[in-house]
Amino acid sequence: MVPERFLAYRIHADGRFGSGRLERMGRAELDAGDVMVGIRFAGVxxxxxxxxLGRARLARKFPLVGGTDLSGIVESSEDSRxxxxxxxxxxxxxLGSHHDGGYAEFGRFPADWIFPLPPGLTLLEAATLGVAGHSVGIALELMERNGLAPDRGKVLVNGATGGVGSIAIDVLSKLGYHVVALTGKIGEAAYLHSLGAAEVLDRNTLQHGAKPLEEETWAGAVDSVGGKQLEWLARTMQRDGAIxxxxxxxxxxxxxxxLPFILRGIRLLGVNVNNPVExxxxxxxxxxxxxxxxxxxxIVRRIALDTLPQAFDDLLAARVRGRQVVDFDSA
Ligand SMILES: NC(=O)c1ccc[n+]([C@@H]2O[C@H](COP(=O)([O-])OP(=O)(O)OC[C@H]3O[C@@H](n4cnc5c(N)ncnc54)[C@H](OP(=O)(O)O)[C@@H]3O)[C@@H](O)[C@H]2O)c1
Known part of the structure; x- marks a missing residue:
């Protein structure tokens, strides 16, 4: 039974690009959809x-329930699926930009957007993976389609302690890759090794070099950092290496x-989670x-809905390790 009013973290049209706060919203205010869902977990x-925090022009309607990914239980459905x-x-x-997302006790969504929880995952595990895990899955398929295999050499994971990075290390090491974690938080080396990293490098002491072609070091790379790091990565990839x-x-x-592209044939592969349903x-x-x-x-750290503001600050300041997941039962 969905109550008339429930808790939600909503972004309003304040400031330059909007600003969020915890409040109570009415059931009738939720965006349209065929399926009403009781949300159990939502990724940060x-x-x-x-x-x-209104740091970029991402919210396309106001007010907006934030949150890009969620898992939950169907309350009612007008769709036979x-x-x-x-x-x-x-x-x-x-979700969380054009349509109300996961940071509310309940949400209403078009049935075409909803996936049954696959056998083998719990609701918490699905939210822990979220778009971070999904992007790692796509990255792995793209790199392997471009020739990456465990016997080709080392794979670098940049932004290693982040959500994407932590999951990438775990998945790649499980598949037999020699994973090198590159992090700005060298104090988390033990955590990174425990996920499967064979080596851990400190980004703060990394020598970037200046040559267009530095020593061929990486067969593959998962990069969630971009900027100067990506430029350095391109110069240090092995022949036919995939980023x-x-x-x-x-x-x-x-x-x-x-030069790395035309002399070493390196491949720069863009990862986007807005892919076809299949x-x-x-x-x-x-x-x-x-x-x-x-x-x-x-990898997961469960947090309560009312601690989201702190979670956002920590995330943008790169203070977070792994994935923060809102647990609606922990309020
Ligand atoms: N393409 C897609 O579809 C897709 C899907 C999911 C996420 N993403 C993107 O992937 C990136 C990472 O996402 P995430 O969920 O893993 O985020 P996250 O948990 O915040 O991790 C980002 C990590 O990057 C590292 N980092 C390096 N420089 C940083 C800086 N200046 N500020 C903050 N962090 C810095 C930090 O790890 P260390 O301290 O260990 O270096 C940080 O923990 C984001 O840009 C996100 O938007 C894209």
């Missing part, structure tokens, strides 16, 4: 922090040299089976 993503009690997950499709560019936590722009389904099935990280319990 870099983009969600930027949206809530879903029944009350079904366990589901939802992400992307403009999966997932994020821009360290900057959106980078200057580059074309792709999403395949990736989720894989995340629940062969790509399922072994240490999700170590």
């Amino acid at each position: 993503n870099y983009k969600d922090a930027l949206t809530a 879903f029944r009350p009690g079904d366990e589901i997950l939802i992400h992307s499709f403009g 999966a560019a997932i994020g821009n936590a360290g900057g959106s722009t980078f200057e580059g040299n074309v 792709t999403k389904l395949r990736i989720w099935r894989r995340l629940a089976s062969d790509l399922k990280p072994r240490h999700l319990d170590r």
Whole structure:
């Protein structure tokens, strides 16, 4: 039974790009959809922090319930594909930017956006993976389609302690890759080794060099940092090496040299989670089976809805390790 009013973290049209706060909202205020969901868990993503704190023009309607990914239980459905009690997950499709997202006790969504929870995952595990895990699954498929295999050499994971980075280390090491974690938080080396990193490098002491072609070091790279780091990565890739560019936590722009591309044939692969439904389904099935990280319990930190503002600050200041997930039962 969905109450008339419930708790939500909503972004309003204050400031330059909006600003968020915890409040009570009415059931009738939720965006339209065929399926009413009782939300159990919602991930805290870099983009969600930027949206809530009005750091970028991401919110496309006001007020807006924030949150890009969630898992929960169907309360009621006007679509025959879903029944009350079904366990589901939802992400992307403009959630938390164009359509009300996961930071509310209840949400209403179009049935076409909803995926049944794949066998092999719990609701908490699905939210721990969220768009971060989904992007890692896509990155892995893209890199392997471009020739990456464990016997090709080392794979670098940049932004290693972040949500994307932690999951990437876990998945790649499970698949037999020699994973090198690059982090700004060298104090978290033990955590990174415990996820499967064979080596841990300190970003603060890294020598970037200046040559267009530095020593060939990486067969593959998962980069959620961007900026100068991405430019350095390109210069240090092995012949035919593949970089999966997932994020821009360290900057959106980078200057580059074309020589690694034309002399070493390196591949720069863009990762985007707004892919076709069939792709999403395949990736989720894989995340629940062969790509399922072994240490999700170590990666997740459950937080209460009313601690979101602190969670956003911590995330943007790179103080977070792993994935923060709002647990609606922990209030
Ligand atoms: N392409 C897609 O579809 C997709 C999907 C999910 C996420 N993303 C993007 O991927 C990036 C990472 O997401 P996430 O969820 O992993 O975020 P996160 O948990 O905040 O992790 C980002 C990590 O990057 C590192 N970092 C390096 N420079 C930083 C800086 N100047 N500010 C903040 N962090 C910095 C930090 O790790 P260390 O201290 O260990 O270096 C930080 O923990 C974001 O840009 C996000 O928008 C894209």
